[in-house]
Amino acid sequence: xLLGPDGRPTTAGTGxxxxxxxLLRGYASIVAARRYxxxxxxxxxQGRLAVYPSSFGQEACQVAAAQVLADGDxxxxxxxxxxxxxARGVDPVEALVLLKGDWHSGYDPYERHVAPLATPLATQxxxxxxxxxxxxxxxxxxxxxxxxxxxxxxxxxxxxALNFAAVFSSPVVxxxxxxxxxxxxxxxxxxxxxxxxxKGVGYGVPGEQVDGNDLxxxxxxxxxxxxxxxxxxxxxxxxxxxxRMQAHTNADDATRYRSDEEVAAWVxxxxxxxxxxxxxxxxxxxxxxxxxxxxxAEELARHTREGINRDVxxxxxxxxxxxxxxxxxxxxxxxxxxxxxxxxxxxxxGANVTTDTRQEALR
Amino acid sequence: xxxxxxxxxxxxxxxxxxxxxxxxxAINRALRDALAEDPSVLVLGEDxxxxxxxxxxxxxxxxxxxxxRCVDTPLAEAGIMGxxxxxxxxxxxxxxxxxxxxxxxxxxEQVVSHVAKMRNRTRGRVELPIVxxxxxxxxIGGVEHHSDSSESYYAHxxxxxxxxxSTPADAYALLREAIASPDPVIFLEPKKLYWSTGExxxxxxxxxxxxxxxxxxxGTDATLIAYxxxxxxxxxxxxxxxxxxxxxxVVDLRSLVPYDDxxxxxxxxxxxxxxxxxxxxxFAGFxxxxxxxxxxxxFHSLAAPVRRVTGLDIPYPPPKxxxxxxxxxxxxxxxxxxxxxxxx
Numbered sequence: 001x002l003l004g005p006d007g008r009p010t011t012a013g014t015g016x017x018x019x020x021x022x023l024l025r026g027y028a029s030i031v032a033a034r035r036y037x038x039x040x041x042x043x044x045x046q047g048r049l050a051v052y053p054s055s056f057g058q059e060a061c062q063v064a065a066a067q068v069l070a071d072g073d074x075x076x077x078x079x080x081x082x083x084x085x086x087a088r089g090v091d092p093v094e095a096l097v098l099l100k101g102d103w104h105s106g107y108d109p110y111e112r113h114v115a116p117l118a119t120p121l122a123t124q125x126x127x128x129x130x131x132x133x134x135x136x137x138x139x140x141x142x143x144x145x146x147x148x149x150x151x152x153x154x155x156x157x158x159x160x161a162l163n164f165a166a167v168f169s170s171p172v173v174x175x176x177x178x179x180x181x182x183x184x185x186x187x188x189x190x191x192x193x194x195x196x197x198x199k200g201v202g203y204g205v206p207g208e209q210v211d212g213n214d215l216x217x218x219x220x221x222x223x224x225x226x227x228x229x230x231x232x233x234x235x236x237x238x239x240x241x242x243x244r245m246q247a248h249t250n251a252d253d254a255t256r257y258r259s260d261e262e263v264a265a266w267v268x269x270x271x272x273x274x275x276x277x278x279x280x281x282x283x284x285x286x287x288x289x290x291x292x293x294x295x296x297a298e299e300l301a302r303h304t305r306e307g308i309n310r311d312v313x314x315x316x317x318x319x320x321x322x323x324x325x326x327x328x329x330x331x332x333x334x335x336x337x338x339x340x341x342x343x344x345x346x347x348x349x350g351a352n353v354t355t356d357t358r359q360e361a362l363r
Numbered sequence: 364x365x366x367x368x369x370x371x372x373x374x375x376x377x378x379x380x381x382x383x384x385x386x387x388x389a390i391n392r393a394l395r396d397a398l399a400e401d402p403s404v405l406v407l408g409e410d411x412x413x414x415x416x417x418x419x420x421x422x423x424x425x426x427x428x429x430x431x432r433c434v435d436t437p438l439a440e441a442g443i444m445g446x447x448x449x450x451x452x453x454x455x456x457x458x459x460x461x462x463x464x465x466x467x468x469x470x471x472e473q474v475v476s477h478v479a480k481m482r483n484r485t486r487g488r489v490e491l492p493i494v495x496x497x498x499x500x501x502x503i504g505g506v507e508h509h510s511d512s513s514e515s516y517y518a519h520x521x522x523x524x525x526x527x528x529s530t531p532a533d534a535y536a537l538l539r540e541a542i543a544s545p546d547p548v549i550f551l552e553p554k555k556l557y558w559s560t561g562e563x564x565x566x567x568x569x570x571x572x573x574x575x576x577x578x579x580x581x582g583t584d585a586t587l588i589a590y591x592x593x594x595x596x597x598x599x600x601x602x603x604x605x606x607x608x609x610x611x612x613v614v615d616l617r618s619l620v621p622y623d624d625x626x627x628x629x630x631x632x633x634x635x636x637x638x639x640x641x642x643x644x645x646f647a648g649f650x651x652x653x654x655x656x657x658x659x660x661x662f663h664s665l666a667a668p669v670r671r672v673t674g675l676d677i678p679y680p681p682p683k684x685x686x687x688x689x690x691x692x693x694x695x696x697x698x699x700x701x702x703x704x705x706x707x
Binding site: 099103104106108109110115116123125126127128129130131132133134135137138156157160161163164167318321322323324325328329330 | 431436439441443445446447448449450451452453454455457469472473475476480481482483484485486487488489490522523524544545546574620621622624625656700
């Protein structure tokens, strides 16, 4: 921890405070990420998104994960990391396509070097190692930052990924956002280890814990891990202590498994208020600047809202187009079947339209 | 066994020399040629390095191309498969060896949820040119977990190509084609055929074409449809039947996905009777798919219901009992005898 919950610098952590311009940039991103979370949750209530796993309360982790990477680096997100994906520069509307239901992945992973949102837990982590290893074989300075939650650390793929990264000395930073719950199951049922960062020990991967609601500490710790990975020192594991302020998704009822008091305690550790307090105390942030940042966030929300509210008619041909590089003969047959069905439906509705038009003409 | 490939002579490049190789040697040659031609090709798996794989299929590759090109990995199949996904996402063409059929199961989630779906999920933006080599099926006296026929799991998963060569020539050509393919390919290597020899033309990369079945033996009375380890069984059954005056045609599917409906139907329609021979357990297996497709498409040409001769619906038996599990020549001939000849 570099900044306490009240926004005052502490001596509890190691490392130095990042320069004010980095923190100010992060502040703007956190304000935007929070507005994005609120907007996406509202879009679920309005029936425009099927589901939204919110990262409300975890925005410092989301923002830091994007901010410490260079353009050529890669980010491997989970379904709860759309704010990080947007912070990395992916169109925030495209980042939500999976959750809207138009298609599975809404963005081109190569455009901003962001892997598709991973829904099965921890399975993206060995992919991250493979991407990093391929880059290293070609002598490229790429670093890969792979995100997962506390629940995912129980999955085999988490352990296999750490082990592969260590054995091949791959430049991967594993960032575990420990938000205390895997849907309803608390951390105590995921592990008996002293910390999740300890899980690196068995693989020879350095592990570090950080206050996940303290952007300053995150930038310092993750920035250091990325720099060391880029310098050839191999993988690192970072456990960020944070809290999922809202339910798992809109379909979840968090009151069944945690108390209001517990949630209230974490409100006091909010990542945004502490950073804002610090920046204002330092004189880096004033009302005018804060208003400009809020206006930018509002613009992002508007863009997101309008994009998601725009109805995109999914192309049924896409069902067959990308299963293989060329459809198999069997898929061609099934495509013809669906085409016929659609043509019949259209003909039927076309007949109705004609009738309507005639009635219109008669008036 | 005899292994001849019915490919028009005009397709063979004039410069390429034909050699006699075992299936294992043919696969080794295909890997070596692919590694030499394309620096993005990587071979990875358990014991593929200094040892050359437990079946010696990767023999000499690390010595020739280095430990960065033929890579011994940690012993973790899900990790290997996930690692390969990342390599393929970032410009490589990984050829993964799963040491044995039943040891590939830990990687199943990676195969089903990622290898098979990545192209579709990303609307074609991310291709995964991965080949998964699986020494598969039984008949070699392997102890428990070393003899599974796992093809139906893979064939049931959209997004994967699945091939099973039965000759050294097909093993070479199909593997070269699989490595060059932009789609993931599950490459099933019948263990009991590793030591069978045949003529191979290394360097001929055009291949028989993933997706094309081939008639291995002409015949007029009934069609035996087989693939991988069952092809030699079908060929032997046809040989025995010929002595009894019955002419059996043998079709080698060699590509399960894509499946060659046209070739299979043409063959079955030419004889009017069909028996599917497959080593895997029959219930809900790939042989059932073949029988169903023949039934749907060739019904009016059939003089008898399509029969299946498959492995039993039991966990793969211990070595001393596996002969009772495996489809035998006798079982194939019994099934042929059962094809309502009295009505003919």
